[in-house]
Amino acid sequence: MRKIILYIAASTDGYIARPDGNIDWLHDKKYNIPDEDFGYSAFLQTIDTTLMGHTTYKQVLGFDMPFPYPDLKNYVFSRSAQQDTVHVTFVRDGVVDFIERLKEQPGKDIWLIGGGQLNATLLNAGLLDEIILTYIPIILGKGIPLFSEEAEEHKLKLIPTDNKLYRNGFLQVRYSC
């Protein structure tokens, strides 16, 4: 069965965005390493579908660039009625059932983009298979957590072969859930 993989970056104290949703700290030029994309393009080859919470989707739309995943099947989750677009399909009800069915369909793996609320929903439902987490060497002190407070305790297993320390201080770890 295809896997659902959360591929995401977080501050060392576990936040994925500032309290207002800003991710400027993630794109600080001082972290650039020429010709290094931290495994992103290789990861993209392994997936054909994305899952996003509505807040994350709205943030992506605000990036002032074309929609970044036009060739993928993109699902956005919202509890209110939303109009599908050429790039995304909205899912309102029965999120867990919907994703269970999606996993059973043939295809490549599925990228859970985030954010913290949707991450918690999938974790609690036992639908998350792996996490590829890139820790950024910064303490934010406050912000939007990697998993919202609805998340239940869950032990992870480190996949020892798939961890990498980059020379800019990024630490990428892969967990099986």
Ligand SMILES: NC(=O)c1ccc[n+]([C@@H]2O[C@H](COP(=O)([O-])OP(=O)(O)OC[C@H]3O[C@@H](n4cnc5c(N)ncnc54)[C@H](OP(=O)(O)O)[C@@H]3O)[C@@H](O)[C@H]2O)c1
């Ligand atoms: N650091 C990174 O790599 C990274 C990656 C991804 C996201 N982010 C950041 O994460 C932040 C957003 O995270 P977040 O936790 O605030 O929000 P989120 O999970 O992206 O979206 C929350 C919204 O998704 C919908 N939703 C969530 N769970 C649902 C469910 N079970 N059923 C139906 N709809 C559901 C609801 O939309 P409605 O309100 O429309 O009902 C909810 O308000 C953004 O600032 C983004 O930039 C960072």
